[in-house]
Amino acid sequence: MRSQQRVRALAIALGVLSLSAAFVSTRAVAHGSGGTQRVLPVASALEAARPVTLNEALALAKAAFNGDILSAQSVNATERDGIGGRASAWNVTLATAQREVTELRIQDGAVVRAVATSRERGAPLPAAADTDTDIAYKRAIGAGLQPGMGKAPGYVYEFQSRDGAAMLSVLGSSNGTPARVDLDPRSGALRGRYRLVPTSLGGVMFSADGGETWSATDLRGSVFAITNSEPVAALIEEPDALRVSRSDDGSHWTTTAVLPSAIGRHAFTLRGTPTHELLLGATTGLWRSQDGGLTWSNDGLFTDPVQYIEIARTGASVALVLSVAAGQVGAYLIPSQGPARQLADHAVRLSALRDGRVALIDETSRTAGIVDAAGDMRPLRVPSHTLRVSGDDSLLYAATPEAVFTSKDRGNTWTVSLLENNASLAVTRSGVAVVGGFRTGVYVSDSDGNAWKRTVTTASTIIPGSNEIWSVVSLSLGVLAIQGGMRAWQPF
């Protein structure tokens, strides 16, 4: 990031936690008489290594193994992959016996791996596509497809049976969104253009009684973030833009603004400050709005992906804590007055505590700490695999994806409180803990974690969605929870 030299380092090393992985579950599975993946010997003496087209990959596969072609897919490693219709690696699947398929990896013009699996076979495809990927590449370019589909660089090619017909697809992007072009593999004719976009599923649920009962709000769709203090605002991902909505009562929401394209198509977090400023963490950095979300600006201090933002408040002091996930990776504290300070030289997860401090959690080194608005940080021992912390020193909650723990001695010792898949955690001002489940509903405890009540079993009964409670926040007006949305392929 451009401002790296401006960020002064001042932090305290966090303590290394070392709690036992008591709840790590591994399972041994006995072999029965069913099918097992079998690695097959391959003869890979072929021509000079070079990227190949689909038909060249299919020919290599057919030369190595007899069988009907079931599917093929390029596996891109570099931005050059897919350019001109050639890729350095391909997965090719063949039907090699009754109820058996063989999956081949072709790398740089040679079959380097073959695994036979006993399972259901799909419909066979032609042994070659009349329209090879060098032609498909040109067609896709002509259809406006750009490289980079979000999960691979370059252009990805897929040859498979789609809804009963052979289809050759080219995957890339369109306007920053994963996109694909479907072609008839015989004629090369365009069969469709699709984008992977958020659906109308998902939304925000509201509880006025500390998580005991929940109702649907009128905010629907892929809500990616919600403020955990006033002003109450939410960030929604739509097919063509990011949108900010506001609410005065938690139940009724109105669109404030569509975010400017300069922010980009992906954002992570939204927070409000005591001065009613809105802060947005996006792939393009830290953005601020002083008019409730109508206009946004980036002062250039952080222009790399800001994944987490929390506000530290100690007395009258306020500081912004943020974590940058790529580029100038690190955690930073920005006081309301004075220079920014670097808290960590790597990305961390941030959690707001009830007392105004912010917990920093490094899931890789399994260290954690709590920082106040002055930048004073103390180590925090947390259970292994902790990703979320809430509460305060009198009663701390820590959550791994598998369990929620409590500590009444500032983190020195932890007790399992709730053994359940979870995705989010918040503690209300009255001390009620609310856990948003990962496909398991919502759990509430008004007894310091001694007992839990499942108040929502299936979030989709309130708002249809993924049943993954992406975020729970406690506000003065009530508790809000984001029911996860979904993405789907839609024509464009």
Next chain:
Amino acid sequence: MATVLRRSPALVLSAAATVAIALVMPTPASAQSEVSGWFTGYAMGNRYGAFGVEVTDGMFANHTPQDCPGDPAAYWAVGSSITLVSPSPIVEHDAWGATTYYESLTVEDSGDPSCSQGNYWADVYFGRFKLATEPCDCPGSPSPGYCIDDQAGYTGNACNDATNFGRAWATYWSPP
């Protein structure tokens, strides 16, 4: 004197269980690294996943770089394969009740855009079979999804398989 937090060496987890496997194990290439993360299971849902491929047994979903830029696994390209260390193998069924033991899985879908499950998370796909009388519905997947009715008297349910798999702290080899 205060210092910037710097990472300590990564902990090495010991495998809690070993399984005798009577087959040739894939040998990870030197560029691969052994990593650990949570595994969960899902089933049913859309016929074609987030990357256009028909999702079947032996595939998994993980994070994308756009959603979770801090997860190294999010950058693994679609079509990449991982090799399981523990748990291994993972048992899956098809609509005929045939059992397959997977020791490697291929990433062909995405999920958990809020990154709530931590780095190196993988959501293992358990299929789309069910009884004809059962709904094509499974938490974490679009509902109703695309399903296949059980065949030849089999009475299994892919969502039950995913639910029974539950959650596991997994160790595995990354793609090359």
